[in-house]
Amino acid sequence: MPTSLRSSALRPPLTLRLAAFATQCKPRVNSLIVFTAMIGMFLAVPGWPPGGLMFAATLGIALVAGAAAAINCLVERTIDSRMARTRGRALPLGLISPAETLGLACLTGGAGLWLLNVAVNPLTMWLTLATFLGYAIVYTVILKPATPMNIVIGGASGAMPPVLGWAAMTDSIGMPALALFLIIFLWTPPHFWALACYRREEYARAGLPMLPVSHGVPLTCLHILLYTVLLAAVSYLPVTLGMSGGIYVGLVSLLNLGYLREAWSLWRNYSDAKARHAFRYSLIYLTGLFAALFLDRLL
Numbered sequence: 001m002p003t004s005l006r007s008s009a010l011r012p013p014l015t016l017r018l019a020a021f022a023t024q025c026k027p028r029v030n031s032l033i034v035f036t037a038m039i040g041m042f043l044a045v046p047g048w049p050p051g052g053l054m055f056a057a058t059l060g061i062a063l064v065a066g067a068a069a070a071i072n073c074l075v076e077r078t079i080d081s082r083m084a085r086t087r088g089r090a091l092p093l094g095l096i097s098p099a100e101t102l103g104l105a106c107l108t109g110g111a112g113l114w115l116l117n118v119a120v121n122p123l124t125m126w127l128t129l130a131t132f133l134g135y136a137i138v139y140t141v142i143l144k145p146a147t148p149m150n151i152v153i154g155g156a157s158g159a160m161p162p163v164l165g166w167a168a169m170t171d172s173i174g175m176p177a178l179a180l181f182l183i184i185f186l187w188t189p190p191h192f193w194a195l196a197c198y199r200r201e202e203y204a205r206a207g208l209p210m211l212p213v214s215h216g217v218p219l220t221c222l223h224i225l226l227y228t229v230l231l232a233a234v235s236y237l238p239v240t241l242g243m244s245g246g247i248y249v250g251l252v253s254l255l256n257l258g259y260l261r262e263a264w265s266l267w268r269n270y271s272d273a274k275a276r277h278a279f280r281y282s283l284i285y286l287t288g289l290f291a292a293l294f295l296d297r298l299l
């Protein structure tokens with residue numbers, strides 16, 4: 001927090017500081033994370049999952065995911081202050097102090113883990129803790145500043161939520177849950193690299209070795225295309241495993257055609273506008289794929 005804001009007279013009021021903390025939990029990113037966890041819960045059991053168990057699991061996962069995002073904001077507060085996209089976050093603006101962020105993240109994360117342990121099962125609690133550490137420590141502290149492959153390895157944490165949802169309902173990790181893990185795991189690099197392409201100058205200024213910064217845009221676009229082809233192939237695993245049928249195949253095929261077109265066009269003839277479009281499409285793709293899994297099960 002800037003020195004001028006340290007004196008209590010100049011500190012933002014408590015409600016504003018709590019609201020500032022909530023924005024650091026990255027609610028928009030985490031709403032999709034939690035959605036994929038909930039679909040994992042639906043697919044794990046025949047019929048509708050037990051309401052109380054589903055509520056506790058969803059709340060627990062959301063609290064821990066929010067705490068992980070807040071720790072990411074805490075660790076990266078100096079880097080965030082150097083990039084246009086992130087300099088309006090609560091810590092660079094001094095709306096909340098690092099100590100308050102740490103304290104509230106421990107509270108929310110601790111509450112989430114406790115809830116998972118007592119109201120869901122210890123397996124889900126341990127897997128969620130590992131996911132938290134994977135993102136907040138392994139990705140944020142170790143990999144992100146060190147290697148352009150940060151996202152490939154770090155993406156494993158982002159791919160965990162359907163596995164967490166599955167474990168919450170079954171107290172086990174099934175093959176179908178691993179198929180959903182693989183889908184998000186292969187989706188994450190093209191999702192992030194599209195954004196990293198059109199934000200490459202900011203990442204370079206911040207000293208972060210993202211793939212378009214270290215190896216250039218053409219090679220990054222080739223990687224985006226290759227990952228998208230792999231993703232399209234793996235997106236049919238739920239059918240091979242007997243989890244989904246015709247409705248899913250139809251919807252996911254449309255989504256795949258759209259994503260392959262985005263990736264192909266980006267590779268053939270790059271522009272920042274196309275990369276922005278491909279990033280937005282990545283969000284439609286993953287939301288659509290998980291909605292298709294749900295619809296296929298429902299209908």
Ligand code: HEM
Pocket residue numbers: 028029030032033036085139151154155158159184188191192195283286
């Ligand atoms: C470690 C892996 C990931 C990285 C590095 C990453 C990176 C990013 C970045 C840099 C943004 C822009 C955020 C902003 O401007 O505030 C973003 C947005 C977003 N990401 Fe990811 N992402 C990852 C994994 C995921 C996963 C697994 C999901 C969901 C399942 C996801 C969902 C979203 C959503 C919904 C947005 C849009 C947020 C908005 O509109 O404000 N991301 N991601």
Ligand SMILES: CC(C)=CCC/C(C)=C/CC/C(C)=C/COP(=O)(O)OP(=O)(O)O
Pocket residue numbers: 026029033061064065068069072076086128131132135144157158159161
């Ligand atoms: C249950 C649980 C703990 C889930 C965590 C899931 C997880 C790994 C989410 C990662 C998504 C995310 C906020 C990426 C931002 O990347 P960034 O931090 O590089 O982006 P930034 O530059 O916007 O901070």
